[in-house]
Amino acid sequence: NAGVTQTPKFRILKIGQSMTLQCTQDMNHNYMYWYRQDPGMGLKLIYYSVGAGITDKGEVPNGYNVSRSTTEDFPLRLELAAPSQTSVYFCASSFILPNRGPSYGYTFGSGTRLTVV
């Protein structure tokens, strides 16, 4: 009963480096999301996906890319890391029926704590 699994849990990057944050869910949810949370702040949506092969930008997409080749996986790619990308990143998933909203709310992973130096 894994739910949403994120790897790695911690990472330190140098400015200009790239990395991929992994997210996988085993609940057969159709929607998946990436959020970032800065200290003392709420969560801001980076990208989301409504199903395999479909992605869309959220509130703060600049500097990030995503792909969704399978229902289970939704990796987040950081290109040319900048100090402004220091944050905690959360992946989430939900099962949403058209015009019905989410069945059970959103399930979050435990987060990836990223520091860019």
Added chain:
Amino acid sequence: QKEVEQDPGPLSVPEGAIVSLNCTYSNSAFQYFMWYRQYSRKGPELLMYTYSSGNKEDGRFTAQVDKSSKYISLFIRDSQPSDSATYLCAMIRGNMLTFGGGTRLMVKP
């Protein structure tokens, strides 16, 4: 102006108190409303989920939604030190889940 406003706190109460946490929102297109609890260095955990005006109760927790006033609340009865966490309200319009900034709650023994 943010779409979802939430007092950041911190809110400090004695054990056993009734806690009231609140959010206001500006966009009437929000249809579904949630409350999440987040412990330090953990992911948000869903507490309550509702989509209609009125009250929904689950154990010591009651979620209240007033769509006419664009106001939602979470009440915690008989608060415990284990309730100490940050509480985030969240709401959905279309495909987007928008969060408030969170209220930090401290329940003192």
